[in-house]
Amino acid sequence: MRKAFVAGNWKMNTDSHTGVALAKAVASGSSQVAGHSVTVAVCPPFVYLQSVAAAVSASHVAVGAQDLYFEPKGAFTGEISPSMLKDIGCTYVLCGHSERRHVIGETDELICKKVSAAISGGLLPILCVGELLEERDASQTEAVVSRQLKNGLAGLSVEKVSAATIAYEPVWAIGTGRTATRQQAQEVHDFVRKLLQQMYGDELAEEIRILYGGSVKPGNSAELMAEPDIDGLLVGGASLKADDFLAIIDSAA
Numbered sequence: 001m002r003k004a005f006v007a008g009n010w011k012m013n014t015d016s017h018t019g020v021a022l023a024k025a026v027a028s029g030s031s032q033v034a035g036h037s038v039t040v041a042v043c044p045p046f047v048y049l050q051s052v053a054a055a056v057s058a059s060h061v062a063v064g065a066q067d068l069y070f071e072p073k074g075a076f077t078g079e080i081s082p083s084m085l086k087d088i089g090c091t092y093v094l095c096g097h098s099e100r101r102h103v104i105g106e107t108d109e110l111i112c113k114k115v116s117a118a119i120s121g122g123l124l125p126i127l128c129v130g131e132l133l134e135e136r137d138a139s140q141t142e143a144v145v146s147r148q149l150k151n152g153l154a155g156l157s158v159e160k161v162s163a164a165t166i167a168y169e170p171v172w173a174i175g176t177g178r179t180a181t182r183q184q185a186q187e188v189h190d191f192v193r194k195l196l197q198q199m200y201g202d203e204l205a206e207e208i209r210i211l212y213g214g215s216v217k218p219g220n221s222a223e224l225m226a227e228p229d230i231d232g233l234l235v236g237g238a239s240l241k242a243d244d245f246l247a248i249i250d251s252a253a
């Protein structure tokens with residue numbers, strides 16, 4: 001049985017006060033379910049990771065970073081290593097979020113190095129994949145997702161990949177209010193799971209969690225979670241409001 005997983009990606013939002021307050025509200029409001037029936041994580045900006053980690057330390061809410069660099073240390077101005085994230089209490093790290101792919105320009109090759117470094121450094125990566133609207137319209141969804149998945153996990157053993165979570169986030173559904181329908185999401189999740197089965201076998205495909213992200217709200221989270229291959233939700237905007245995020249967590253629990 002795959003345990004449900006709800007993660008909040010705060011992106012470049014909050015400040016030192018609102019971030020800690022939000023984290024505390026999430027920790028106290030999810031105390032009945034977090035860690036038991038649902039894995040809960042929040043992914044604040046780098047500069048607030050430490051204070052957020054302290055704010056949730058007595059709870060079952062985990063902390064994730066939104067990115068990392070693949071080198072262990074050295075002259076990489078502005079970058080953050082896996083061991084630095086571990087050091088301050090991070091468990092998870094997003095890799096290849098669509099905003100990093102399409103706004104910052106990260107390639108599959110770079111993302112693969114990050115996934116690999118995260119796992120070697122003892123972090124649990126959440127590898128994000130998803131197509132642009134023009135790619136969906138051109139019936140390229142499966143080709144794009146397949147390429148991102150194969151390239152993003154290239155060279156990793158099945159043992160290493162078992163540390164990963166996959167997040168399907170169709171780019172056209174992110175921050176647009178236009179959620180994929182549950183059928184559209186389930187179709188791609190089923191495709192991803194079958195691809196992972198071909199690549200790594202039945203056991204991994206059965207165990208790995210595949211999250212959906214893109215305009216998830218309290219009003220649509222339960223129906224998305226009802227689909228057999230949607231194991232959790234990666235939430236952007238709605239994770240910035242404690243009540244909304246807690247309602248989403250409850251719908252997944």
Ligand code: 13P
Binds near residue numbers: 173234237238
């Ligand atoms: P929204 O929930 O704001 O659409 O963002 C989704 C997302 O990108 C989460 O990583």
